[in-house]
Amino acid sequence: MTRERGIPVGEFIAPLSLATDMGEISPRRLALLTAIAGTGSISGAARTVGMTYKAAWDAVDAMNNVAGAVLVQVQHGGRGGGGAQLSATGRKVVDDLARLQSLHGQFMAQLKAAGDLDESLMLMRRLSMKSSARNMLLGTVESLRDGGVSTEVNLRLTGGDSLHAIVTRESAQELGLAPGREVQAIIKASWIILAMGDDNIRTSARNRLCGSVTRIVEGDVNAEVVLALMGGNTLAVIITRQSLDELGLQEGSQVCALIKASHIILGVSL
Known part of the structure; x- marks a missing residue:
């Protein structure tokens, strides 16, 4: 698609985000753009798509910048x-x-008429997610507790393990978090602390996931330790070589991964 002067703005790609030379405009921001066309105001459009007023303004600025052309023209002042x-x-x-x-x-209606593709399509959406974090765990929101500025999100991972995350209240609203919502818990391997399974230690870490060591990849300074959790998920942890030696870890060792709730990033499929 093109701007007024015939210069390409970008191409729409499934699931209908707008890819431009300077970045992508997400489906959520495209929905905001459509709502602005319908309401004639940023505040009204924000309410329509469930964004905060500040997030909507930030999105408008980002869209104008990414598109390389003004998409939204704002008139300041006046009543309202x-x-x-x-x-x-x-x-x-x-x-x-x-x-x-x-x-x-x-x-999509034609595809579904040809056969039941819902499960395969959902799986492909999960597999397409990319992140620099080593660990991405699938879970479902069980409950939320609003703390004013922050929200505690309690997850049930596939396999039965539970996980507790702390996100800002604004993030919880923008992600549409609610009981039953499927989410991805993203955890960097270097944020996880390992303790032996028989250690009766108390820590401030909200999460304690236990399992057995299935693989150790040793480096000159650090080592990657891969755990098989009791619920069936795997978890990769980066520790120093000194810690590896002091803990005496080897394949089959029973260990627990300690993870602070604030070190868990949540993601959702749009």
Whole structure:
């Protein structure tokens, strides 16, 4: 698709994010763009898509920057705080998005009519997620406790292990976290502390996941230790060679991974 001057803005890619030379505009931000076209204001659009007012403003600034052209024109002041409208480029993005959503819906309906693909499609969405963190665990939100600034999220991992994460209240709202929501728990290997399974120690770490060592990869300074948790998940941990020697770890050792709740990053599929 193009801007007014005929310069490419980017290409829509499934699941209908807009890929430009400077980055991607996510489906959630595209929904905000559509809502701005319908409501004529950033505050109204934020309410429509379930964003905070600040997050919506940040998203508008990011979209204008990433697109390389003004998509949203903002009018400041006036009763009600002014308004917002789409530029010609912004309207074309929204129009193209609507057409693609319609075609995408027809295509998916045809696929489903040919066979039950729901489970395979869900699996492919999980596998497509990329992260620099070594550990990505699938879980379901069991409960949330709002603490004003932060929210404690209690997860049940596949296999039955439980995990507790602390995220900001704004993040919990933007991710749409609620009981039953499927999430990815992302944990960097270097954030995990190992303790022997028979150590009766008390720590401030909220999470204690126990299992057995299945693999050790030794380096000059650090070592990677891979655990098989009781629930069936695997967990990779980076520790120093000195810690490896002091703990006397070997394949089959029973150990526990200690993880602070604030060291867990949560992600959801859009």
